[in-house]
Amino acid sequence: MSGHSNWPEWVYIGVVVALMVWVGAEAWEAERLVDHIPADAETIKVTGQQWFWSFEHEDGTKEIGELHVEVGKAYKFEIMSKDVNHSFNIHDYVVLMDAIPGRVNTVWFAPTEPGTHDIQCREYCGLIHYNMRGTLIVEEPSS
């Protein structure tokens, strides 16, 4: 080794490692909360197929392409696919979960304000992947 001292590099590596530990700890803490599905969440079955989304509520109501939910409730999506991989995405609520044939994946969210949001497919699924879109309509509570 050349004669110079290496302490600046050690300090620098220490700073980088500390930063990574901080990022990791924050991410762990946030993900722990996000992964915890509330017990009273209503289940909505989401099915992806080339190239549209269909939804089935707990009371048996079915919707295609549009999903109606209410402010103030928590919803648990059970996501399935009938053919190839898709990815169910409501970007405004950071809802993202792959729809994989043969599996049921879950993800949950709780809408906070009335409004409409885009639903899209974020995993390449073929010819009309680009237009595998839907609409989430968040409404005021009915009762």
Added chain:
Amino acid sequence: MVLELQKPRPIWQIMFSTHHTDVGLLYLITSLAFLFLGGSLALAIRAELFLPGSQIIADSMTFNRIFTVHGTTLIFLFIIPFASAVGNYYVPIMVRYKDMAYPKLNAIAFWMIPPAGALIWLGFADFTWYATPPYSIISAPGPAADMWIFGLKILGVSSVLGAINFVVTILKCKHPDMSIGQVPLLAWSFLSSSLIILVAIPTFAAALLMLLTDRLGVSGFFNPAMGGDPIAYAHLFWFTFHPEVYVLVIPAIGMMYEIIPRFSRKPIYSYNSGVFAFVLLSIVGFSSWAHHMYATGMSFTEKTVFMVGTLAAVPASAMHVFNFVATMWNGRIKFLTPMMWSVGGIALFFSAGAGGVANAAMPLDFTTHDTYWVVGHFHLFVMGTIAFGSIGFLYYMFPYVTGRMYNETMGKIHFVMSFIGTVLVFFTQHLLGLYGMPRRIFDYPPIPEWIAMNQIATVGAMIIGISMAIFLANMIYSSGKGKLANTNDPFGLGGKYYYPFEAKNPSH
């Protein structure tokens, strides 16, 4: 140092040669041809996305085929063969051996690339470079998909043969007076990346065969209709291709280790830290593959493990950046074209790494996964870091290969335009991802932010396209008509900053 015989020879003498510089030249020309082919597909993609609706590409099937072949070409037919070119030229000289350890195997490894490239280009498959099952099994049209699988199979064998050759050349054929601790960092980078290839590639080779038999309907490894699991493919694929990221980037870092100290006219700040970071990256590179799969329904524990594995790779990459900056510190830097590309590459490497930390953090990944953020992120690596390092090194080795100098002004224009273009395209794509635009889409709804950012990205891509045309003109003109180079000191740095011995391996 002279890397190529300057006397003109008939082309078949080069084609049928097994001499390391001849094979290097073949690798070099092939990889550059595929750089321009793959790059023109990128321009087509960007032109199509300039506005919502169909612009220059008629339908989504064509678009899907274009981005699949674009990615496959630039990764497997530009980046890897370019690194092999540099390795062929430099590794034997650096370890002071007359040739690669197995010259015939070396030529065979090269000659597997053109047929593989032909299979990929004549097939023009549409299932993305990830060949996502079950789409690739039940939906992707043949024979394009099968040709892609065979093409990748051949490229995998070629990579393994090349890797064996580099490992044996460096470990077994280095001069007896030379310890492994004296092997230059560029050769170390080839040793590290070759070892990663040998460990990583067989997994994907197996997955490709399973994919093929699934497509033929005789097995159902990844086909849920036959009891298989697409997630199994994801694990096999990423177990190969996350380490492969380091296979791509490590030689480019090695090339910067050749250029930065020379043009700073200082020895490298810490050789040991460079070696350590290469070895560390090669090991921790294997602990992070499933960070590509957070959204496939992994458990909290799995996600945590792979997040930690991913973040563990950051300090090693950061050590390289530190080493470069510390080497340049107080150096008498001469900003010629190769140095500009290397420094630009380091800046973009840092940006790409910073974005990668955001991807690795689990909750943020659900915002960025499969959006244009990811496209911007990995392009900052493959274009901003690897292509920048490679192109810089091409300018650096140009006088040694051709005996002539490239045009310095055109080289600098090429760099400035490419740098601006890269920032415009890929930084913008990060933002586009935060606005939720998915990857791999032929058309998009007319959301004003999406339109504006796509247009910025397209303008950036066209700037890169123009700069690459300047590059091509410079290379072609200068290799025939450029000023004769002083091969003892082509960059006017003072002779002692070059490779410390006169080396030229005779033809045999």
